[in-house]
Amino acid sequence: MDNPYLDVDKKIVSEIYTSSEQMDNLKILCDVYGSRFPGTPGDFGSVKWMVEKLKGYGIENAHYEAFKLPGWIRNPVRLEVTSPIEKEFDCISLPLGLGGEVEAKLVFLGDGPVDIYEKRKDEIEGNIVMVTSRTPLGMFRSLHRTEKFRRSVLAGAKGWIFMNHYPSRGPPTGGVVPIIPAVGVSYENGSFLTRLLEREGEVKVRITTNDKNIEMTTYNVVCDIHGTSRDEEYVMSGSHYDGHDVSQGAIDPCSGTVTILEMARVLNMVKDKLKRRIRLVCFGAEEIGCFGSYNYIAHHEDEMDSLRFMLNLDSIGGRPGPKGVVLVDNPELEPFIEQAAKEMKTALPYYQRLSLYGDSWPFFLKGVPCGGGGNPEALRTRTGRGYGHTKYDTVDKVESEDLRLAAANYSRLLLRVANAEDWPGKKKTKGEIEEFIKQQGYDQTLALVNKLRDYVRTWKEIPPDAKTWLNWSEREECLCI
Numbered sequence: 001m002d003n004p005y006l007d008v009d010k011k012i013v014s015e016i017y018t019s020s021e022q023m024d025n026l027k028i029l030c031d032v033y034g035s036r037f038p039g040t041p042g043d044f045g046s047v048k049w050m051v052e053k054l055k056g057y058g059i060e061n062a063h064y065e066a067f068k069l070p071g072w073i074r075n076p077v078r079l080e081v082t083s084p085i086e087k088e089f090d091c092i093s094l095p096l097g098l099g100g101e102v103e104a105k106l107v108f109l110g111d112g113p114v115d116i117y118e119k120r121k122d123e124i125e126g127n128i129v130m131v132t133s134r135t136p137l138g139m140f141r142s143l144h145r146t147e148k149f150r151r152s153v154l155a156g157a158k159g160w161i162f163m164n165h166y167p168s169r170g171p172p173t174g175g176v177v178p179i180i181p182a183v184g185v186s187y188e189n190g191s192f193l194t195r196l197l198e199r200e201g202e203v204k205v206r207i208t209t210n211d212k213n214i215e216m217t218t219y220n221v222v223c224d225i226h227g228t229s230r231d232e233e234y235v236m237s238g239s240h241y242d243g244h245d246v247s248q249g250a251i252d253p254c255s256g257t258v259t260i261l262e263m264a265r266v267l268n269m270v271k272d273k274l275k276r277r278i279r280l281v282c283f284g285a286e287e288i289g290c291f292g293s294y295n296y297i298a299h300h301e302d303e304m305d306s307l308r309f310m311l312n313l314d315s316i317g318g319r320p321g322p323k324g325v326v327l328v329d330n331p332e333l334e335p336f337i338e339q340a341a342k343e344m345k346t347a348l349p350y351y352q353r354l355s356l357y358g359d360s361w362p363f364f365l366k367g368v369p370c371g372g373g374g375n376p377e378a379l380r381t382r383t384g385r386g387y388g389h390t391k392y393d394t395v396d397k398v399e400s401e402d403l404r405l406a407a408a409n410y411s412r413l414l415l416r417v418a419n420a421e422d423w424p425g426k427k428k429t430k431g432e433i434e435e436f437i438k439q440q441g442y443d444q445t446l447a448l449v450n451k452l453r454d455y456v457r458t459w460k461e462i463p464p465d466a467k468t469w470l471n472w473s474e475r476e477e478c479l480c481i
């Protein structure tokens with residue numbers, strides 16, 4: 001197999017494998033700037049640092065774009081059993097949850113499969129639900145925390161406990177909506193509560209949260225490596241840079257963020273070989289609702305037609321194994337990826353699957369061919385996030401070799417997409433988008449957002465934070481919340 005890009009490939013791969021830039025950048029972003037969660041000092045600090053880094057690589061147009069979002073500030077929280085014993089448990093409140101106090105019976109729903117909320121509505125009504133973070137066995141699609149949360153609230157839950165299903169990893173975090181108080185507990189504490197429930201039949205718990213939901217500003221970092229001839233057309237790759245506030249967010253997302261920076265560095269070195277433009281973006285505020293990518297699209301709407309492909313690299317260094325592509329209903333791209341893998345002498349396994357919960361989703365909704373980096377095999381078997389969304393997602397969990405393979409594979413793939421004369425990617429129509437959502441089993445999941453809004457509007461007293469959420473959730477750049 002001839003490789004028309006052999007010289008460029010050699011330059012890219014040797015640069016990546018003879019440099020420690022990715023790991024060095026990971027350490028700075030995580031150890032110096034912390035979680036980079038919206039509203040923390042490390043958020044804007046890391047953004048300015050990334051822009052300077054990109055300029056240092058020679059990309060003069062690197063800049064940040066600010067936007068507003070409904071932000072959230074963590075405050076002290078309590079979870080107590082009040083009957084039949086009295087005992088306090090370690091817990092953390094979940095981002096965007098409501099500050100307030102609720103005391104009621106505990107209802108444990110296991111992994112919280114889709115049909116359980118309606119089946120046990122009588123028990124759930126007015127009480128506090130606990131579910132695990134595991135995807136229920138036998139599900140084709142993933143069952144996200146937000147879906148379990150929404151279904152619990154719609155069944156009448158007044159408080160919510162999210163139990164880690166991994167032992168020894170503390171309580172999990174993850175964004176919800178400011179409608180009811182919500183907390184995360186460790187596997188060990190959740191297990192204690194389930195044993196107590198089994199032994200006593202009825203257990204009362206009290207959740208007290210004091211979090212504040214307030215408007216904030218955060219950022220997207222954007223840069224372009226210009227093409228030599230057809231610069232108006234472009235290819236894009238991105239990863240969010242914000243981690244959860246309890247964490248360094250080293251795997252999720254920073255292994256992806258530093259891969260974006262590395263691709264910027266090496267692609268800029270071969271820019272004379274690029275026909276079309278490559279745009280690289282580090283999105284802010286993904287963890288609490290993909291605000292960065294929604295806002296990016298709101299501000300770059302007129303550029304969607306000239307966008308060939310969007311590749312999302314969130315958390316790409318988190319797992320060993322091949323770095324392939326998870327496409328979103330783009331079978332027409334499979335031969336292109338096979339050809340690229342042959343030329344590059346690397347494995348680029350692919351798979352077709354929809355995910356609602358990442359920065360490629362808003363692009364999918366615009367009909368742009370898109371996908372995410374990853375190992376399709378691992379995706380088929382995974383039941384949760386591992387260290388992700390816990391305070392143990394730290395720099396020491398990330399391997400240099402994983403970062404390097406990601407940068408080497410995806411920078412060379414982007415180069416090929418940017419240079420292809422006959423790009424096979426097809427824009428989707430509204431009908432095709434809806435059809436794929438249905439086929440993947442997410443149409444009912446999406447309907448939950450409206451159902452939840454209608455449900456909250458029926459409340460006699462709507463807490464002020466919930467009112468603010470209702471207003472935000474009607475804005476086009478916030479469809480996900």
Ligand SMILES: [Zn+2]
Pocket residue numbers: 240252253286314315
């Ligand atoms: Zn992420």
